[in-house]
Amino acid sequence: MSTEVHVIGAPMDYGADRRGVDMGPSAIRYADLANELAQAGVDVVDTGDLLVPRAEERSPSHEHAKFLPEIEDVCSRLADEVAATVDDGAFPLVLGGDHAVAIGTMAGAARDADLGVLWLDAHGDFNTPSTSPSGNVHGMPLAAALGRDEFADTAWANAAGLREENVALVGLRNLDDHEREAIRDSAMTAFTMSDIDERGVTDVVEDALDVVTTGTDGVHVSLDMDWLDPDEAPGVGTPVRGGATYREAHAALETVAERDDATGCLRSLEVVEVNPILDQSNRTAEIAAELVASALGKRVL
Template sequence: MSRTVHVIGAPMDYGADRRGVDMGPSAIRYADLASGLEAADVDAVDTGDLLVPRAEERDANGGNAKFLDEIEDVCIRLADEVAGTIDDGAFPLVLGGDHAVAIGSLAGSARDAEIGALWLDAHGDFNTPSSSPSGNVHGMPLAAALGRGEFADTEWANATGLREENVALVGLRKLDDYEREAIRDSEMTAYTMSDIDERGVTSVIDDALDVVTAGTDGVHVSLDLDWLDPHEAPGVGTPVRGGATYREAHAALEAIAQRDENVDCLRSLEVVEVNPILDESNRTADIAAELAASALGKRIL
């Protein structure tokens, strides 16, 4: 076995309006994640799930960042788990949960390191509490990790080893007005689905990997299953038509694995926003498990 992978469940649904995404880690495991990782020639150790109290047991606190105190608690513990895994010489694979868990994943991966972030998502996740139309923190993790807006003074959220110029968003197709302008004004690199249509997914991923690896110690890959078209992955809370196909998604993750094989750049990976309540026969969790294996080196030949 060439790599030890720690599977870390983060069954949090504080960041989204629609309940059920907290069952995502269990659904991905049920989709035979273990066999996929074995086929990728990694030694997988399942460390279990972080303890996350149910949202129904908490007060959303209102305002424009719902459940922010609860999210902070989970993300601090997740950051410690991710950082500890890396310190132990293993690779962290985080299973979400809603995309707000990325605040913890990024903070842990960036601890004592300069990292890049490859963001595979239909959305920009670049709102701040004051700009968010919903108050749902799963639309804010990139802004939080980069210390934007109200997150500027929140040490628990800031991934201090992450710079905007080493962030690449791939597959965007739905942005709020504020996010559109904020992304344009930032130093991040953004590729829409139109770029993938025009150039092909592997060409876009190769360019994005150049961005996120430039001068960094490693790359965190954040895969939101709503990056795929809803016909492929129906079990997500915020589906947007026109996303990546099944084959495009595999080609993208295989390209990441190929780059990692050549230059050892992959530092951490998360797979988020699988909602079994909204899924069809666990299709979305099946794809999530397959894509995680592809990113970690599973090959056809």
């Protein structure tokens, strides 16, 4: 990648029950992100963190979509930051924070562009306030960005103008009942961990990239660190056994970089849900930094 990379911290944890992911951006930076990106051969500018008031200072305003006004504020500002980065000819790398920050990243990356989305996650994040068993918005960002149900008239949430047929989910292994039905009924493309087991991660990611690059101007890659198996990446808020291995994760992001080298398709990238409180010696943040570098072109040879 020849474009200058701008690192944008979004230390938000309004979307999750467990506190701690607000420290994710700092943990990823501390894991020598700058050196990893230098080894990928990219120029980096760290723009710092968005100002996000602590969740402990607020009370959830709605039990079915907790902290939604606060999330709107952060995501709206993040969208402006991402859009300005793209307008400046730079590449936005967003460090979360919980996965609700994706609403803002996608909205910003999609301004003046048709966006495809590659979603690497154990979960579908396709709940809405009426279907969510927890009310945690980090389980809703895809539904929000696609204007599903209660989000249909929520302009800040569905500002990305995404189309379901341009979204591919990879590595699913934990879905709520209503969410499973909604994904089956949608026009999104979904690959489970069983698909990866049967076909191999590179074949699956290649197919997913075919989906998200068809009829779009660029691709946003959203990497939730709970996509990896918790034996590999323990420092996440919602770990689920049976996830991607360390090598599978690198192979997946290297496949993204290879497609970008060939087509210039990559428009934005985020890595989310690193929780240092639950981590072991910052291991998850270190892997996150390595995977970002793989996505942006770092290679063994």
